[in-house]
Amino acid sequence: MSNEYLEGNFTGVSEEVTLACPEVEGQIPSDLAGNFLRNGPNPEFTPPMPDLYHPFDGDGMLHGVEFDQGKATYRNRWIETRGLLREREEGKALWGGFNTIGKVEPPADMPMKNLANTAMVYHNKKLLALWEAGLPHEISLPDLGTVGEENFGGWNHAVSAHPKVDPVTGEMILFCYSYGQAPFVKYGVVDPKGKLVHETAIDLAGKPVMIHDMAITEHYSLIFDMPVTFSLDRVMNGGEAFDWEPENGARIGVVPRYGQGSEIKWFDVETGYIFHTFNAWEEGDEIVLQACRSERTSILVSEQTEDQLGKMRRYRLNMTSGSVSEEKVSSIPMEFSRINETMLGRETRYGYASRFHPTRGLLFSGMLKHDRKTDAIETVEFGDTQFHQEMVFAPRVNSQSEDDGYVIGFVHDETDNHAECWVVDAQKFSDGPVARVRIPIRVPYGFHANWVGA
Template identity: 45%
Template structure:
C-alpha cells in the first residue's frame, strides 16, 4: 500500500480505471486457460480488496472501500471464478439503506454517527487458520468466510475472547501451527498481543505499552520471538482539534522495534531504536546467533492519509527492501538497504515463515503516482541477486502469492499467482508463473470474465485446506 496519496486536483483516481469498483457478483464455472495449469496445482487463490458498494461520502481514499473477494479455484488443469462482497455489519446496513452511511479516512471521524465513527470494511487481507478462512481489516474483528463459496458467516470473535482489533497481517508459525496477531487502538496501552493455538483457540492476550497511538500495519515472528514496530506514523486527537491530520508521519521521532518472547509480555519486551521510517509490509524475520534479523519494505516517510500533490520528502512513499539486525546480547542495531528498486507487497514461501529464507518475492512498483505493479521480483538473499518477471506493456498486477508444489523439497519449488489487468483491453486474468523460472512466460493465464479491480492481499488455500474448511 504505497504511493497512495490522493492528488488534490482532478478526478479521484481510486474511483476510476481499474481502481473503480465492480459491483456484479458472478460465478463462472469454465474459464479459458492460455497455456497449461500444472496438474499438481490444486486449490484456490483468493484476493481481497476495496470495492465501494455505493458512491462515497466526501473524499474517498483507496483504503475505504467495502471488501470484495475474488477467487479462482483450480483443479485438474481447469479453473472457476467467483467474486463476493464481504458482508460486514456496515455493508449490510448500507445495502439496506441503498446509500453510504459512513465517510472515509480523509474525512473527520463521524463522532455523531449512531452506528459508530468508522466502518469495519473487511477489505484488506485473508488468512486460513484452524480450518477457517478469515477476511481481515485492522480496524475491527475478522469475518469468517466459507470456501469455496466466499460467503460471509459473520464476525469471528473466538467465542467472545477477542478483546482487541485484529491486524490484517497475522502470522502462522509453520512448525507449531500457532497464529500470532495484534490490535492497536487510540486508548492506552495502545497495543494488545494475542496467540491462537493451531486448532483455533485464543490462548492469551497481553497488553504492550506504547508512548502514543501509532498506525501499526504489520509485524513479524521468528521461532522464539515476536517483533513489533512502533514507527512514527502517529494518531493525535490534539492535531485533529487544530484542524490538522489525525494521522501524520513525525520525522523527528525515532523508529522503535520491540522484541518479545513468543509467550512474553510487556515486562520482558526489549525496545531497539533506529532511524525514522515507515513499514507497511514485512518480508520475513529470523534468528541468527545473538541476532534477530528483520527484512521489510522500508520508506523514509509516508503521506498515506495526507492530501497533497508533492510530498516535502522526495523519497516519501517509496518502499525498498531493507534489513535490520538487532543484537540481543549487545543491544545494538544495524540497518542495510538490500535493493534500490521500489518494491512492495513482499511474500515468502510461508512454510518458511519466521525461519531463515533464501528466496522472497515482491511487486515491482511502476513509475507512477498510483500504486501500480509492473512485475514481480524474486530476491535471492544469499547472493544479493534478483530476477524480475515483467507483466508487459500497459499490464499491471498485484501481490504475488507463493503456492508451493505438493511434496516440494526446495524452498522455491512452486508457483507465483496474481491477478493482472491489461489497460489496453480493460481485461483481467490470473497469471501463474514458475517461481524457479521467473524470467520465462507464465505457465498459464486464466482469463477472468469480468474486470478485477486492483486490490490488496491474497492467499493460496491448498486442496487439503479446502477439504478441511
C-alpha cells in the same frame, strides 16, 4: 470534483459471479491445487462525500480463482459485514471514511463500520478477512460466503492486517494498535484450535502510531514503533488523521512469544517506516529481519516520491548485546513482500515482491524474486499498460523445496480493461508466466492476497 480512486480500474464492480475461465494462454499446471484469493475495497453504494473517498473506505470484496486439475473457476463476493447489511436495508451509504472523520455523522448505535477489506489469514481451517480497526470475518471456501465475526473465544480488540501463523506449531500470533489511551498495542497468541491463550499490553510510551505488519521467529515476535502518528485533534483542526513525525524516531520491539509487555526489548533503528516484512528468523544471539522499508511515508497518496517507496532492508538485532546492524539490500522500489509461508519464522532463502511503476504511484509493473544467498534479483516484466498488485507463493502439490511452486496474482491490462491471473513457475521465474488465465470480468485494483492449498 473527480476522485481517481473511483475511476478507471479503481472503480468497483457491481455484481457477484461464479464463472469458469476456459481462456488460458499457456497451460495451468496440474500440480497447482487450491484457491488464490485477493481482498480489496469495492463500495456497494456511492460514498457520502465522493470527492473525499479513500481506497481504505470501500466495502471488502474477495476475488478468488480456484485451481483444480488444470482448470480455473473465478468467484467474487462482497464480505457481508453488519454495516454493509444495514446499508442494504437503507439503500444507501451510512458511513464516511478515512478522509471524512468529523464530516459525516455515522449511525448513533454503530459509530464504526467494519469494512473487512484489507487482507486475509488462513488458520484453524478458517479463512479470515481482516480490517485493522475491527474483528476478522470468517469466510467459507470455496464459495466465499460470509460466516460472521470471529473473536477466538475472548479477543475483544481489533486484529491488524497481518497476523502470523507459525507453520510448525499452528499457533497464530496477532496484535492490535489503537488510537485511544496508552498502552496503544494489544498482543496475543491463538492456539491451533482457534482459542485465545495469551494476551498482554505493550506500551509504546509515546503517541499512537500505525503498525501495519509484524514478524515472528521460532521464539519471538517483532513489533514496529515507527513515526506515522494518529491525532484526532489534528483532524478536527483540518489536518490529516495520520502524519509523519520523524522526530519521534523508529524502533523495533522484540518480545518472547508468550512474554508480557514489560519483557519487550526495544532496538532503535534509523528513522523510516516498515509497511511489510518478508520474514524473520533466529541466528545464534541475533534475530534477522528482512523487510520493505521507506525513508518516510504518507499513507497511500497517489503520487509518491522516491523516499516514500519501500526498498529491501536487512536488520540484525543482537539479543545479547542490544546492538543493531542495518543493510540496504536493494535500491529497487518494491512492496507487498512475500515468502513461502510454510517456512515463516525460520530461515528462508527466497523472497517475492512487487516493483513499483516509476510514474503510477500505487501500481506495480514487475514481479521480483530475491535470492538471499547472492542478493540477486530476478524479474518478470509487464507490458506498458499492464499493472498488478500483490502476488503470492503457492507450493506445488508434494512440493520438495523452498521455491518448488508458483507465484500467482491478478494482472490488469488498461488497453482493453481486462484481467488475467498469472501463474509463474518460481524455479524458472524470469521465464515469465506458464499460464495467463483470462478472467471473464474486470477485477479492480485491491490490497492483499493469499493462497489456500487444496
